[in-house]
Amino acid sequence: MKRFIGIFVAVMFSMTMAACGGDEANPDALGDLGDNGFVDVDANADVTDDADASRDDIQVDTPDDTQEVLQELPDNDIPDDEGVEVEMETRHFTFRAIAGMSMGAAALTVASHYPELFDSVGALGGYVDYRYIGRLMKDMMGSGFCPMEQLLRPDVLEDINNPDNPLVFCGNNTHLRPHEFYWDFNHFHYDDDGGTWDRKNYFQVLSSLVYAFGNFMFYNEDNPLLPPGVDVDWLNEPDKCNNPAVVEYPYNINAEYNPKGEYNLISFCDGETKVGCDESDPPKCGSKHPRYRELVGRYDPTQNYDFPVFTFLAVDYNGNGKRDYGEPVVFNVSERWDDVGVDGCSNEFEDGNGGCLEESNGHPEIDANGDDFDLEKNPRGTEGNGEYDEGEPFEDFGIDGVPQEISGVKDYGEGNGVFDYNPRYEALINQDARTFFLTADVEELKKHSYYLEGGIRDMLHALTSAKHLAAALASRGLEVKYYEDFAGQPNSIFPEQVCDDIVNLDTPEYLVNFDFSSGSFGENVLVGYGNPNLTEAELVNNNNGKHVGDACELLIRSGIFYTMAMSRMPDTIRFSSGDYFGATILYSSYYSEILQSRRWYGLNLPPGYFTDERLKDAELPLGIILPGIGMPLWETTEATRIVGLTQASGATPRFILLSPDGQCCFRNSQTGERFCNCYRISGGYKCVEAQCKGEHEECEEFEIPRDNMVQECNSGHFFVNQATNVWGETDLENARFEDALLEVIDVVSKKYRIKQPADVEVPVGF
Numbered sequence: 001m002k003r004f005i006g007i008f009v010a011v012m013f014s015m016t017m018a019a020c021g022g023d024e025a026n027p028d029a030l031g032d033l034g035d036n037g038f039v040d041v042d043a044n045a046d047v048t049d050d051a052d053a054s055r056d057d058i059q060v061d062t063p064d065d066t067q068e069v070l071q072e073l074p075d076n077d078i079p080d081d082e083g084v085e086v087e088m089e090t091r092h093f094t095f096r097a098i099a100g101m102s103m104g105a106a107a108l109t110v111a112s113h114y115p116e117l118f119d120s121v122g123a124l125g126g127y128v129d130y131r132y133i134g135r136l137m138k139d140m141m142g143s144g145f146c147p148m149e150q151l152l153r154p155d156v157l158e159d160i161n162n163p164d165n166p167l168v169f170c171g172n173n174t175h176l177r178p179h180e181f182y183w184d185f186n187h188f189h190y191d192d193d194g195g196t197w198d199r200k201n202y203f204q205v206l207s208s209l210v211y212a213f214g215n216f217m218f219y220n221e222d223n224p225l226l227p228p229g230v231d232v233d234w235l236n237e238p239d240k241c242n243n244p245a246v247v248e249y250p251y252n253i254n255a256e257y258n259p260k261g262e263y264n265l266i267s268f269c270d271g272e273t274k275v276g277c278d279e280s281d282p283p284k285c286g287s288k289h290p291r292y293r294e295l296v297g298r299y300d301p302t303q304n305y306d307f308p309v310f311t312f313l314a315v316d317y318n319g320n321g322k323r324d325y326g327e328p329v330v331f332n333v334s335e336r337w338d339d340v341g342v343d344g345c346s347n348e349f350e351d352g353n354g355g356c357l358e359e360s361n362g363h364p365e366i367d368a369n370g371d372d373f374d375l376e377k378n379p380r381g382t383e384g385n386g387e388y389d390e391g392e393p394f395e396d397f398g399i400d401g402v403p404q405e406i407s408g409v410k411d412y413g414e415g416n417g418v419f420d421y422n423p424r425y426e427a428l429i430n431q432d433a434r435t436f437f438l439t440a441d442v443e444e445l446k447k448h449s450y451y452l453e454g455g456i457r458d459m460l461h462a463l464t465s466a467k468h469l470a471a472a473l474a475s476r477g478l479e480v481k482y483y484e485d486f487a488g489q490p491n492s493i494f495p496e497q498v499c500d501d502i503v504n505l506d507t508p509e510y511l512v513n514f515d516f517s518s519g520s521f522g523e524n525v526l527v528g529y530g531n532p533n534l535t536e537a538e539l540v541n542n543n544n545g546k547h548v549g550d551a552c553e554l555l556i557r558s559g560i561f562y563t564m565a566m567s568r569m570p571d572t573i574r575f576s577s578g579d580y581f582g583a584t585i586l587y588s589s590y591y592s593e594i595l596q597s598r599r600w601y602g603l604n605l606p607p608g609y610f611t612d613e614r615l616k617d618a619e620l621p622l623g624i625i626l627p628g629i630g631m632p633l634w635e636t637t638e639a640t641r642i643v644g645l646t647q648a649s650g651a652t653p654r655f656i657l658l659s660p661d662g663q664c665c666f667r668n669s670q671t672g673e674r675f676c677n678c679y680r681i682s683g684g685y686k687c688v689e690a691q692c693k694g695e696h697e698e699c700e701e702f703e704i705p706r707d708n709m710v711q712e713c714n715s716g717h718f719f720v721n722q723a724t725n726v727w728g729e730t731d732l733e734n735a736r737f738e739d740a741l742l743e744v745i746d747v748v749s750k751k752y753r754i755k756q757p758a759d760v761e762v763p764v765g766f
Helices: 006-016 102-113 130-141 154-158 199-213 232-236 423-430 433-439 442-446 462-475 551-567 633-639 642-649 737-751
Strands: 067-071 088-093 096-101 120-124 265-270 281-285 307-315 449-455 480-484 524-529 572-576 584-592 597-605 622-626 656-660 666-668 678-681 684-688 701-705 709-711 758-763
Touching: 096 102, 096 551, 102 120, 102 433, 102 462, 102 622, 102 737, 120 551, 130 199, 130 423, 130 462, 199 265, 199 307, 199 423, 423 433, 433 462, 449 462, 449 551, 462 480, 462 524, 524 551, 551 572, 551 622, 551 642, 584 633, 584 737, 597 633, 597 737, 622 737, 633 656, 633 678, 656 737
Parallel strands: 096 120, 096 622, 120 449, 449 524, 480 524, 622 656
Antiparallel strands: 067 572, 088 758, 265 307, 584 597, 597 656, 666 709, 678 684, 684 701
8 A cells, every 4th residue: 555654744744834935247247058047857858867876776675674875975976887997086065955945945045155064055935036025025015006196186086995996006017927926015915825825924024024134125224124204112102003103204205106205104004804705605704705815815995904014104195194095105125227238228229239229220029139038038138127237227316216306305325326225125135145146156156056946836936036046056157957846747857757656655766766966966956846737626725836835745845955965965874764754853952152042943863863773873964954934943843854754765865954943032021031042832932941051951941821922023033133123123133043043053063963074085076
């Protein structure tokens, strides 16, 4: 009988996989690419080719008849020709691989800051291209509003709360990129895969990004959280919905909707939209409403909302102190520019030689200079890419977009002769993975294996984001092999199998015999998971290709990455043992000098770590898994049991997996006491003595209720040194969570049998 591991693990993942969810280099100097910058999988190539005789000989045995493979070197990277001298070289290996899901895909950002610490890096969904966040804010979340002059017409302004009036709300005409969903401010895209992605949840995630990086939608040099003109004391207002923050001249200038500062900007309340009953079928109410998924993402002006939004603001045209349906929200992210490309002209003025004509040729549809952006066909194109590129015309009016002659205010960046971003947005994009891929030394990039993926139906557009990053890598001359789904498609990783075969305990040979070497699987890999052939009817109650994925996708996503990563390290230990659920889960803590508190972590020790003679004294590689935004430590660590399955089958070399805590610290709202030393459990928090500096076993453990506990951010901290918190505080030396991540990696590396970085002689091209 077939035994599917989904029975045990999929349920656990379903409970736990809650999601957050510098100038670009000159594209012309980045080398030659194919049509799309990626290396596509050859549909006729056998990517599961039996290229490794040693791996072919492995049998998946019962625990009584095990077989061991000591990977002094992965055999699939060694030529089979006997008597041929293999040219060797000395390379440095860290024996560390880091990855994460959703928010945890920030592993890629951390590894971009500290590339010397990791051999392989995986971004499993999530927002990892911060320039793309700018597109989501400007072209999607903040879109759909009608022109200012139209909204101010008396007949329109009088009807400003009417969603059915086409003059009140105009909708979003932005051209959608591959794998994007339609958005505008009054119509969010709802999903329930990996969490309840209603309007409130999206606003909470956006707030968490602001706490982590600072407010990149408005620039206030005095406070990283609030727009200019909002006093930090307003954060103590208990009823923010009925007493909004009001921003008056001169802090209320915005080129598109308030160029002279005539109207106040206000904070407002939004959040969860309540869905009533179907008029044609009254018993169908709430989530049973046939249009629930559509309606729950809409803003309904007849409802009262309770989630304060204040990191960006609305224009109060009618002066009633609240945002009405047609009143726009505004951002001042950068100076305004013409997105015509680095040639400086739009298509109808292009001369076909990279320059510009003085008069229009009358053909805007013809891209004579070949610079039109297309994510899949021309990802290096700069015309229409939604990002400023050096050489494009811009208005040097500052980030409010209005010249001083009109507004009466000279704002940040105005008249300095260079293109300016909101400084916090500029800092955000200058430290992200795409900037690293575009500016790092190519030889540094070649030292690592990068694994990127996203679902074709991910509501966070994770695959779209990943394709931007893959294009950046490819533009530096590195191979990025693109796979369409894990299994079952002509260009899949396993084209001849279905996904369930790969995770079936009765057919482990598919993973065991697969060649994960860079020469076969790809130096760097991009996977767009999800079956593109499913019909709308088949997708009802089906998470295939979504943020977390269906049961099989849940199981295979992290397994593929860690098997690839560990298989590319020398001197690892791989054997089949059959004790599929034999991993040991530990919860321990250490005193964090950075957080000034005790801090928990979770650890997954591989099957046989304590009992198998082959592992008794062995040093093993370290994997790190970073969680999604809504995944507390217990859920994250328990979900890692999946990696024991592929290790016990003989597919994955044995390794130790670290789960750092991805949650912000807590404070007791009554006493002010701070708690970084607790993680969430059912009904409360499990804590360890905060100032204990000895071994974990020497420190007192206790449980506390959730009463009066307030988190310093909205759940997850993105593994970033926080810019601010819910109180708008600054200089948060004890909230440096990126630094704390490096700290716990170092602590674990010294405490357990972790393989230490070393120079190893390997074949050239290994």
